[in-house]
Amino acid sequence: MVKKLEFLFNNIAGTATLNFNNETIELISQKPASGIWYKNEQYELRGKGNDITLKKDGIVIFEHQDDIVNIEAKSQKDVLNLTFNNTEGTVKAYLNGGEQIELVEEKAASGIWYKNDRYELRGKGNSYTLSKDGDVVFKN
Incomplete structure (x- = not known):
């Protein structure tokens, strides 16, 4: 079954x-x-x-248990789609269906932390914050 x-x-x-x-x-x-x-x-x-x-x-x-997980996080006005690859330590993020943002895992004290030169994704439980150049662009 x-x-x-x-x-x-x-x-x-x-x-x-x-x-x-x-x-x-x-x-x-x-x-x-x-x-x-x-x-x-x-x-x-x-x-x-x-x-x-x-x-x-x-x-x-x-x-x-899977190495790839897809998550859709919603705020009141935005949707953030995330595809985590735990084997590679990466995530692909799409804010409101826009550009693909590729981030690499960093060592977080708790929760998750991924970043690249312009973007940073942090999260704990099922709450996520995406920042671009230091400004928050998504938070649920």
Whole structure:
């Protein structure tokens, strides 16, 4: 049986809505040391980088590890699409479908940090800030 997990994060409400094999699951954000953590009385979703684990009653029912992850982050007026390649330590970013911005991973104290000569991407959990020449151009 093929297992499929789709999720939608609402950063403002602190919730995640999962669709796991046609079952809808509502989860509440928790405070992780790093990465993401959402849960309810029965389910728990944890993730860091490209690794995602979904547990039901403490038993792993879905686990995904991949070197490439695509994320769409939204603010009230902008959309930031990110393609992370953890093997290479790079990310390709597209702000509102515009130019491709290629960034290289830096050592972050916590969360993520990628940059090039003009742009810098920082993030923690599912919150991201993209700066161009020191000015914030995206924040969710």
